[in-house]
Amino acid sequence: MAEEAKKLIQFKNIVKSFEDGQVVLKGVSLDIYENEFVTLLGPSGCGKTTLLRILGGFLQPTEGKVLFDGEDIVNVPPYKREINTVFQKYALFPHMNVYDNVAFGLTIKKEPKDVIEQKVMRMLRLVNLEDYARRNVTEMSGGQQQRIAIARALVNEPSVLLLDEPLGALDLKLRKEMQHELKSIQQEVGITFVFVTHDQEEALTMSDKIVVMNAGEIQQIGTPTEVYRRPVNEFVANFIGETNIIDGVMVQDDLVVFEDKRFPCNARGFEPNEKVDVVIRPEHLDIVPRGEGMLKGVVKSQLFKGMHYDTVVETRAGTSITVKMQVSQDKPVTNNGEKISASGFLLDVEDAGELTDAKVIALATAEAWDAETEEPVSIKTVEYDIEPKTGEYSVTFSTAAGTSITVRALVVRENRVESTVYQEEIYAMNFFKKVEDIQESMALDTDLKMWANASAWSLEDENEQVEITDVKYDFDPETIVPGVYDVTFSTEGYEYKVSATRAAEEGSEVGLIFRGEDLHVMKKGGFR
């Protein structure tokens, strides 16, 4: 169809930046054909609404051309364009009734009264509102207002109808109904619809063509089946539908390796041994007894969804590391009207040989002060016997008046775990913390990662960070008491989302099967 149809709208390298320097569109080119239902799909802030507003004439592009029927319309004001818009919140005129709202465009064009009436009533019939012509628009429900807005736009017989997230304000059930209604209206009037939404399901249901956008750029243009079955990159695959994306290597045409196994697939045009992303949709995976599986794993969780079970199967565990957290209660010692405080600290073996008093005071954040005036008192002596060997040592700070406090210092080696099987390394350090730091933490997992300096990366490429997805500990942060605690950090293993038809018990060992033709292979981080 696309070949024979006429190009109605052409965006040529549209750039839009706002006064504050924000670039919303970074060179967008797009052809829209006659009678097409085109959806601009993307997360909020991707530039889809901006593109629509440029087409409607409410915004001027910073660079680029918009051709309508071959003519540049960038400088044509909105009221002279053969384009009508259904606005996000409908923008119905509150001081007019339903009839007058729909008739607005026609009365501006000064069409004869009887013609206007005919056209308006026909439109109201199309959207099933012919009995409501004399009602005030403010009395109408969201779904009805929506349909009035559509009728108000369509009655002008535009060549293009723009719809800016028109279903966003409706509840789920109404939204589904309106999806079908919109599609049938479009087929009936036979004009181009340009529809903006962030809802991938809406886009898949209604569109002839989906334009997936992100961060001001078009990621992929294609039919719903194309963008779903053959996404071009990770963004599209993740944005449209549930998906599993696995690292793989293309050994040769039609043969991909992932999880150290070879699988046949339909993919050509890659370099030999090129690294790729492999996409498997959850509905293309099924759970079988372990022995029959192409992949083997453990069921991590299962949710019953009516038609199927949303199951997560882990085929390999992540890399993990356990560190010790020394928790101290930092109580100042009082003596002769003086107070002194210090906390335990941690040292790397390499630093333990070259210590000075000042450095130790800083490490322990030791301080002393007058109990009444709160004036600082200097710390006269620091006693320690720290050697450049791993172990536990004690450090004593005292003032001239003899007020003293003793804390522990821990000398450690760098604490790292390497997992060569999966080519990942994770690193973290033992650490000291005060009770109140733990109690006051707003996001304990994140803070623990930071305190332990935990990080993980791929051994193949040192710059490739691996996310630490799991932090485990066995204390209650609210009621923690001084002591030593284990904290475990781990990276995510390989997990597969499966739409399983059969129930499987959590923790049970299972196999996974799929068909080679359901595998989709994408270039790494790729655009087309």
Added chain:
Amino acid sequence: MKQVRSMTYPYVAWISVMIVAPMLLIVLYAFTESGNDVLTFRFTLDNFVRFVTDRVFLAVLWRSLAIALVTTVICVLLGYPVAYAISRLGERANTVLILLITMPTWVNMLVRTYAWMGILQDEGVLNTFLGFFGVGPVPMLHTSFAVTLGMVYNFIPFMILQIHTSLDKLDKNLLNAAADLGADRLHTFLRVTLPLSLPGVVSGVTLVFLPAVSSFFIPKLLGGGQYVLVGNVIESQFLTSGDWNFGSAISLIMAVIIMLSMYVTRKADVSVASAGKE
């Protein structure tokens, strides 16, 4: 709930003593003869008969209504374009201009009116300026022109603020929608902006007409002795003639006229708001 209600008692008491009681006293005075003592009231309608049968008083009433009406019309005609222009500007310019328009009201109205006397008198700024061109001096003070000018000057900020508020609240998407449906700027204004800002005009009219119809020191200062309005008559009844009963009767008549005009504007407001309902 009960607690909240009991918290309103002081205000109810305040309103009763300071507003309701004086108004009842005015009604009482209007319907009684002068020279009453506290216990014996002689009720009469003479005060009202005197007002409606005296051509001089009726002329004064007519003049007051006419000048208030003219003032209101001028305020709408001058105020609307100003309010519209301000609302089209950016947010910062908006705030500054609105501040500038409100600023004169921080100075006492009496002082500002005295200033106009200086400007308008025969040896004043305006006539001196005209004198350079060999014109005048044109007598301006103590004319209906001076009184109208004083009223417009004093009351127009209320009109501008009311209209500006209603224009400011207007959903900009409605203007986009009108443009989208083929309306150029003029049609968008006539079909969308103007009807939706009418409630602001109506409340502006109320805020200008009411003080204009009952003002007394503007006509006294700028109109001189020649230009007497109802407010001045009431003032002189209370302060000069000492006829509190007749003064109260005129006040009551004015109150009724004001209530009637408020009722009319209210009705207009409602019909504007539901213009779409047929």
